Amino acid sequence: MIQFTNVFKRYENGHEALQNVNFTLQEGEMAFLTGHSGAGKSTLLKLIMRMEVATRGQVMIDGLHLSQLGKRHIPFLRRKIGVVFQDHQLLFDRSVYDNVALPLIIEGMDPKDIAKRVRAALDKVGLLSKEQFTPIMLSGGEQQRVGIARAVVNKPPILLADEPTGNLDPKLSAEIMQLFRQFNAVGVTVLIASHDLNLIGRMGQRMLALTEGSITHDGAPR
Numbered sequence: 001m002i003q004f005t006n007v008f009k010r011y012e013n014g015h016e017a018l019q020n021v022n023f024t025l026q027e028g029e030m031a032f033l034t035g036h037s038g039a040g041k042s043t044l045l046k047l048i049m050r051m052e053v054a055t056r057g058q059v060m061i062d063g064l065h066l067s068q069l070g071k072r073h074i075p076f077l078r079r080k081i082g083v084v085f086q087d088h089q090l091l092f093d094r095s096v097y098d099n100v101a102l103p104l105i106i107e108g109m110d111p112k113d114i115a116k117r118v119r120a121a122l123d124k125v126g127l128l129s130k131e132q133f134t135p136i137m138l139s140g141g142e143q144q145r146v147g148i149a150r151a152v153v154n155k156p157p158i159l160l161a162d163e164p165t166g167n168l169d170p171k172l173s174a175e176i177m178q179l180f181r182q183f184n185a186v187g188v189t190v191l192i193a194s195h196d197l198n199l200i201g202r203m204g205q206r207m208l209a210l211t212e213g214s215i216t217h218d219g220a221p222r
């Protein structure tokens with residue numbers, strides 16, 4: 001589903017953020033991506049979303065060679081990928097419902113289908129009763145759940161998260177991780193960047209570790 005082959009990424013200022021990265025994440029697999037600050041975690045996620053392009057090597061996502069992907073095909077790739085950010089990037093002047101509906105409105109989906117999809121997504125994250133709240137009325141953990149509902153509302157086969165629990169305490173972090181596990185259990189391929197090694201250890205999933213842009217561990221958590 002996600003395949004990196006000899007991938008290098010050098011930014012325009014000459015900084016080599018990724019060096020010879022090789023790994024494959026099979027369809028339906030779940031893994032964590034860890035490493036020190038500046039190790040290249042966000043860069044790797046950006047290559048998957050085609051927000052950045054590899055300088056050398058090949059990134060393949062669900063059969064698409066990203067280096068050969070024309071600009072007009074990028075939206076097609078992005079629809080396959082749900083993304084959760086640390087700061088969840090919600091619109092604070094809109095309801096929970098509107099925030100989750102946004103990707104479907106952008107896609108031009110029929111409003112009747114939108115309502116069904118939004119409620120199904122909110123139900124999965126346990127927030128159905130709060131659809132008319134604005135994010136400001138929610139706790140940090142609940143806000144992150146809205147971010148997750150928005151990421152999965154169009155049923156992408158891939159879910160990426162960049163430090164999704166960075167602002168949460170250990171108990172809430174564990175709950176959010178259980179949600180990712182539930183999506184993975186129904187077949188979604190999940191890759192989560194995090195530097196919380198305790199949490200990763202408790203999850204017991206495959207761990208990829210980056211050190212200065214190179215993969216230095218791929219396997220059970222250390």
Ligand SMILES: Nc1ncnc2c1ncn2[C@@H]1O[C@H](COP(=O)(O)OP(=O)(O)OP(=O)(O)O)[C@@H](O)[C@H]1O
Nearest residue numbers: 011012013015017036037038039040041042043044
């Ligand atoms: N657009 C850019 N131009 C130049 N250098 C960049 C750019 N984006 C990132 N970098 C550099 O590339 C390296 C990897 O950055 P990246 O954001 O991928 O690391 P990270 O592992 O996600 O770090 P953190 O945990 O702090 O978010 C860093 O040294 C960073 O300064």
